[in-house]
Structures are given as structure tokens and as C-alpha cells.
Amino acid sequence: MFRQREGSPFRGLAVVALKEAADHMTSMRVHLVMLLILLTALGSVYAAIGQIKETVGEDAFLFLRLFTTAREPLPSFVAFLGFLLPLVAIALGFDSINGEYNRRTLPRVLSQPIYRDALLTGKFVGGLIIIGMCLLVLWLLMTGLGILLLGLPPSGEEVLRGIAYLFAAFAYAGVWLAVALLFSTLFRTPATSALATLTVWLLMTVFWSMLAPLLAGVLAPIDPLDPMTAVHQVEVQQAIARISPNVLYGEMTLGLLHPETRTFGLLFPSQVSQALMGAPLPVSQSLMLIWPQLSSMIAAFLVLFTIAYVSFQRQEIRP
Amino acid sequence: MSVVIETKGLVKRYRGHVAVNGVDLTIERGEVFGLLGPNGSGKTTTILLLLGLTEPSGGTVSVLGLNPLRDPLSVKQRVAFLPDQVGFYDQLTARENLVYTARLAGIESGMAHRRIDESLARVRLEAVADRRVGTFSRGMRQRLGIAEIILKQPEIAILDEPTSGLDPQSTHELLTLIGDLARGGMTIVLSSHLLDMVQSICNRVALFNRGKIGLCGPVETLMGDVMGGTHTVEVDAAGIDLKEILAGKPHVMRVRQDRQNNWRVDTDADVRPEIARHIIAAGGELRRMSIRQTSLDDVYVRYFEEAANVQAA
Structure with missing residues (x-):
């Protein structure tokens, strides 16, 4: 049956988003996670600068090395973010909808002249605002530290690549926020939804890279007489691995912050016959390289949000 | 309106x-x-x-x-x-x-x-x-x-x-x-x-x-409909059947026996003197009598009692 609703679904969206963002800003939980991120970021940059000073003679993209250089025992800044951004997103989102149920605020808020859409989207946008601010602050902090401690300003291309990386990291965190939001609509207990989200996070960050080769071995076994089957298996394995947002994030960082990256897959000698090994790609080419990763990340985020949306629209308001 | x-x-x-x-x-x-x-x-x-x-x-x-x-x-x-x-x-x-x-x-x-x-x-x-x-x-x-x-x-x-x-x-x-x-x-x-x-x-x-x-x-209106009256008189008396005695008397809407020698009478006015008189006239032994106005509580209890009875029947 076709029925048209009157009024805008966006009414109240900005109010909800700003209130959520303000709540996050004052919440102890978010303070703790931010503190953790800030400390690790400072630590990894400091280590990277030490490493750069010791080893690098000439590098056209010295500034980007700040983000990607690791010094034992610390991982690089981007690796840290790949690990911690999901945690921030989960901390922001895991109790957003079921929290309203448990505080019994949902009927009261929904009896105001807004649609449910505004509440869900507003909560999502509120979370994104916080993630965006957190990333921007980190990025500026890194750049500032780099200028101060290395004594060299970033080039225009490095700034461009940095901004592109910022956006990629934002999309990556957005996916995890969508996961957290989805579980917060599916489970009524915040503890359950937090555990479910953390489980998915662990599976994707830690175990997925172990599972992908196993699955590929089952799905595309190697025939010792046909070398192409080996290539096929590698391709299948890569496709499976890319289900994990972490793998996509890793590839995007690689493509953006290591300008000499030409491909993420297998490279045959015929394909690089005329190439200058180690020569950097222009920004536009690097962007084209990571485009599929970025768009699949955004697609994943949209799909997750849609599922959360549908399940929230169908939920009864009574606990 | x-x-x-x-x-x-x-x-x-x-x-x-x-x-x-x-x-x-x-x-x-x-x-x-x-x-x-x-x-x-x-x-x-x-x-x-x-x-x-x-x-x-x-x-x-x-x-x-x-x-x-x-x-x-x-x-x-x-x-x-x-x-x-x-x-x-x-x-x-x-x-x-x-x-x-x-x-x-x-x-x-x-x-x-x-x-x-x-x-x-x-x-x-x-x-x-x-x-x-x-x-x-x-x-x-x-x-x-x-x-x-x-x-x-x-x-x-x-x-x-x-x-x-x-x-x-x-x-x-x-x-x-x-x-x-x-x-x-x-x-x-x-x-x-x-x-x-x-x-x-x-x-x-x-x-x-x-x-x-x-x-x-x-x-x-609900009180009238469900209770049949606005007052309830509770009577403790022995040696009579109150239901019989009060049958057809004015203001008395309904008489129910709760226990041995204990009745509840729904009325639409305060008719305690009349009830007392009827009991004595019938040779009964009046021990106690109290009256209260019906409240919605009674309506409620009575209504759901009846609804449950209908269900069970």
C-alpha cells in the first residue's frame, strides 16, 4: 500500500546530531578513548621522527614518512589508527539506540514532532562529527609536530595526500560506527551490543588475515600442473581478505602514503617492463588506485546503515 | 464541544x-x-x-x-x-x-x-x-x-x-x-x-x-450500571435469610451473601434503618451494620469479577 508521509524526515536532525556530539564531548568514555589515541599518536610520531633522523638521507616524501614509519617496538601512526579508530567508533555507537530504550527516553523523544529517521541519522551524524574532529585534530597535531621537530614544511602534494588519507580514515571509522549503530538497534542490552561489535572487530582485525588463506585454499585449490590455479588462488584470497574493512584501510594507506605503490595485487614482469621501479605516482593516479577500496568502504557503510535504519523503523517503541 | x-x-x-x-x-x-x-x-x-x-x-x-x-x-x-x-x-x-x-x-x-x-x-x-x-x-x-x-x-x-x-x-x-x-x-x-x-x-x-x-x-453512570447502586451496606445478622426479606423493597438493588450470616446490600440511598427494621421484624438477630459509598474500586473489582465469570462459563 502506498502511503505518503507528511513533513520532512530531516526535521530535528541537526538538533539530535548536535546534542549527540555534545554528549560525546562530555562523556567519560569518549575522553578515555581520545586520551589513549592522543598518547599513542604522540608516541608513534616521536618514534618515527627519531627513526627518520637516523636513517633517511634523501626522500621526496619525507613528510609522509611521519605517518608510516615504525620504530620497534611501536607500530606506525597509521597502523595505530587502523587499530584504534574502530575502537573510537564502537565507543561512540554501541549504546546509541538501545541506550535510549534503557533510559526510557525513546517514547518521549519520539513523541516530539520528529520522525524516527531524524533520531537514527542524527545519532550517526553526531558520531561522525566527533570522529571527524578527532581525526582533524590528530592530523594537524602530526603536521605541526613534523614541522617543529623535522624543521621542514610539507609539500603541496603531501598535503593533498594527507587530506585524502584523512578522508579514507574517516570512511573507515564510519564503517565501524555503522556496525556499532546496527548492533545497538539489534540488541537491547548495551553490553551485548558492545561485545558483538568487539567480536566483529577482533574477527576483522586479527583473525580475518588468518582465515582468508584457509578459505581461499578450500575454494580455489592449486593444481600443481596448472600454474594459473596458483594465481587464481591468490586472487580469491585477496578478494576474501578485502571483506575486512581493515584490509581495505591498509591498502588505502599504502596507496596514498607510499606514492610509489602501483598495485595491491600480483604484478607480472610483463606489466612493469617499461616502468621505472620505485618512481612515485602522481596524486591523481594514487587516488585512482585506491578508488575501488574507498567506494566499497562507503558502500559497506551505506548497506550497514540501511539495515540499521530498516530494523529501527520496524521496532516497536515499547521495551 | x-x-x-x-x-x-x-x-x-x-x-x-x-x-x-x-x-x-x-x-x-x-x-x-x-x-x-x-x-x-x-x-x-x-x-x-x-x-x-x-x-x-x-x-x-x-x-x-x-x-x-x-x-x-x-x-x-x-x-x-x-x-x-x-x-x-x-x-x-x-x-x-x-x-x-x-x-x-x-x-x-x-x-x-x-x-x-x-x-x-x-x-x-x-x-x-x-x-x-x-x-x-x-x-x-x-x-x-x-x-x-x-x-x-x-x-x-x-x-x-x-x-x-x-x-x-x-x-x-x-x-x-x-x-x-x-x-x-x-x-x-x-x-x-x-x-x-x-x-x-x-x-x-x-x-x-x-x-x-x-x-x-x-x-x-458506571457505578449505577455495574454496581446497581451508589451505597453498599454490609450486614452481619443471624437467624434470617436477608435475601428473602429484602426482596422487592424500595432502594434495594441487590443482595449478596458473602459468608454465613454476612450479606452485602447494594442500595441507591442510605436505607440502614429500613433494613434493620426488616431484620428485627423477621425475628432475626442484627449484630452489625455498616455503610460506605461505592467507589470506582468496587466497580472495577466487580466488573472484572463478572468478566472473569463470563469467561469461565
Whole structure:
């Protein structure tokens, strides 16, 4: 049956988003996670600068090395973010909808002249605002530290690549926020939804890279007489691995912050016959390289949000 | 008088069970209307259907001439709702909670601040306006809920179990506030299982039973219909059959024997002297007699007793 609703679904969206963002800003939980991120970021940059000073003679993209250089025992800044951004997103989102149920605020808020859409989207946008601010602050902090401690300003291309990386990291965190939001609509207990989200996070960050080769071995076994089957298996394995947002994030960082990256897959000698090994790609080419990763990340985020949306629209308001 | 809420054949089914089963309601402007019934009889579901917060499985709802499903924003703009055990954001102060509501309701900010001060004063929470709601007692939260209604200035206020879980003092305060709202011309719909409260402030009540309205009308009429009288005389006497003696006597509506030598007589006037006289005249031994006015409690108990008997039969 076709029925048209009157009024805008966006009414109240900005109010909800700003209130959520303000709540996050004052919440102890978010303070703790931010503190953790800030400390690790400072630590990894400091280590990277030490490493750069010791080893690098000439590098056209010295500034980007700040983000990607690791010094034992610390991982690089981007690796840290790949690990911690999901945690921030989960901390922001895991109790957003079921929290309203448990505080019994949902009927009261929904009896105001807004649609449910505004509440869900507003909560999502509120979370994104916080993630965006957190990333921007980190990025500026890194750049500032780099200028101060290395004594060299970033080039225009490095700034461009940095901004592109910022956006990629934002999309990556957005996916995890969508996961957290989805579980917060599916489970009524915040503890359950937090555990479910953390489980998915662990599976994707830690175990997925172990599972992908196993699955590929089952799905595309190697025939010792046909070398192409080996290539096929590698391709299948890569496709499976890319289900994990972490793998996509890793590839995007690689493509953006290591300008000499030409491909993420297998490279045959015929394909690089005329190439200058180690020569950097222009920004536009690097962007084209990571485009599929970025768009699949955004697609994943949209799909997750849609599922959360549908399940929230169908939920009864009574606990 | 104009009709502000009208439902016809309202049905709501949750997976396999029927919560509301054909409810016809008509509520007029300025009324204080009570939805009465035991827990699980469909009161809250009916309220959610009125607000468009849940979709009916059948039937129609019209609130202020609008369909809450087609035009929910206009309905929710003009109708305020105080849910059962209302929740507020504990980490925010009372004032911040109201500011959020005012923004969601689209009240312009200068006016909102004025109205918030005014409504907090009316529910006597101005002293704690800047304290976190987390520190509030149940009664204070409920009063804050009333402040939210005052702030929104709706045409209809729907209150779901507004006094459940409150101590007598807070209940009294809340009822006074609700009475004030009603005197201000607001139409009020409230659900409750606390009958004396409904009796004290409602013009009309509807008795819910298993998703249906069993009885509907002004409180006095219901008493007449269900109880057959306005007074109940309790008699302890020996050596007679009171039922026989009082059969067909004026003002006596019904006689029931509760225990051996103990009867309850429903009457529509104070006829204790007559009853005493009849007992003595029949040679009976009158031991005790007491009278009380029937309350809605009796109606309620009696009605559901009968409903259960019908079910069992």
C-alpha cells in the first residue's frame, strides 16, 4: 500500500546530531578513548621522527614518512589508527539506540514532532562529527609536530595526500560506527551490543588475515600442473581478505602514503617492463588506485546503515 | 464541544497475540478522560496508536481531525505525551533536558527559555533546574514530565500511568498539576490502574478488559450500571435469610451473601434503618451494620469479577 508521509524526515536532525556530539564531548568514555589515541599518536610520531633522523638521507616524501614509519617496538601512526579508530567508533555507537530504550527516553523523544529517521541519522551524524574532529585534530597535531621537530614544511602534494588519507580514515571509522549503530538497534542490552561489535572487530582485525588463506585454499585449490590455479588462488584470497574493512584501510594507506605503490595485487614482469621501479605516482593516479577500496568502504557503510535504519523503523517503541 | 480524538474498530496485533481488539473511543475537547484497566489490557498500546508511535493492524484513528500515520508531525506538534515511567537524560540538567525537547518541538529559542522558566516554576522544580536529572526522585521526574507538557502547550495531553510508583504525597501533587492543566482548557487522556485518582479527576472513563472497552461513560453512570447502586451496606445478622426479606423493597438493588450470616446490600440511598427494621421484624438477630459509598474500586473489582465469570462459563 502506498502511503505518503507528511513533513520532512530531516526535521530535528541537526538538533539530535548536535546534542549527540555534545554528549560525546562530555562523556567519560569518549575522553578515555581520545586520551589513549592522543598518547599513542604522540608516541608513534616521536618514534618515527627519531627513526627518520637516523636513517633517511634523501626522500621526496619525507613528510609522509611521519605517518608510516615504525620504530620497534611501536607500530606506525597509521597502523595505530587502523587499530584504534574502530575502537573510537564502537565507543561512540554501541549504546546509541538501545541506550535510549534503557533510559526510557525513546517514547518521549519520539513523541516530539520528529520522525524516527531524524533520531537514527542524527545519532550517526553526531558520531561522525566527533570522529571527524578527532581525526582533524590528530592530523594537524602530526603536521605541526613534523614541522617543529623535522624543521621542514610539507609539500603541496603531501598535503593533498594527507587530506585524502584523512578522508579514507574517516570512511573507515564510519564503517565501524555503522556496525556499532546496527548492533545497538539489534540488541537491547548495551553490553551485548558492545561485545558483538568487539567480536566483529577482533574477527576483522586479527583473525580475518588468518582465515582468508584457509578459505581461499578450500575454494580455489592449486593444481600443481596448472600454474594459473596458483594465481587464481591468490586472487580469491585477496578478494576474501578485502571483506575486512581493515584490509581495505591498509591498502588505502599504502596507496596514498607510499606514492610509489602501483598495485595491491600480483604484478607480472610483463606489466612493469617499461616502468621505472620505485618512481612515485602522481596524486591523481594514487587516488585512482585506491578508488575501488574507498567506494566499497562507503558502500559497506551505506548497506550497514540501511539495515540499521530498516530494523529501527520496524521496532516497536515499547521495551 | 467538538470531538478531538476518535477511533473506530482499532486493532493491534503483536506476533500472535492481540493487544487491542476493536476499540471505539470518542473524546471531546476539554474532557479529562480516564483509560482504566489491569496491566496488559491494552491501555498503553491504545495510547501509542493515538500518537502514531505504532501502526494499527486495523481500524482508524483520528486525532484533531488528522491521521497520526499520515501526518504524524502535525499530530505530535499538537499532542503531548508523558510515557509510563518517563525517562530523561540523566547526565543533563532538568533545564537542558527541556531545552532539547523545545528544540525538537521547534519552539523558537527566546520563547523556549521563557516557557521553560515558567513551566519549571509551575511544577516547583525551579530550585533544582540546574541539577542533573540523575539525582532526581521518581516524583520529581514525573513533575519534570509535566513541565515538558506545559512547555509544549499542546491541545491534548496524553499521560500513561502518571502516578504509578509515586508516594501519596507526590501523587497528590501530580494530580493537582494535572487538574490545573485541565482547568486551563487542555484535553487530558490518562491511563491508570489507580482508581481513586481517576475517580477524583476524570469526567469520563473507559474500562479496558483484554483489549476491549468493557464500559465507557461518566463515573457515576458506571457505578449505577455495574454496581446497581451508589451505597453498599454490609450486614452481619443471624437467624434470617436477608435475601428473602429484602426482596422487592424500595432502594434495594441487590443482595449478596458473602459468608454465613454476612450479606452485602447494594442500595441507591442510605436505607440502614429500613433494613434493620426488616431484620428485627423477621425475628432475626442484627449484630452489625455498616455503610460506605461505592467507589470506582468496587466497580472495577466487580466488573472484572463478572468478566472473569463470563469467561469461565
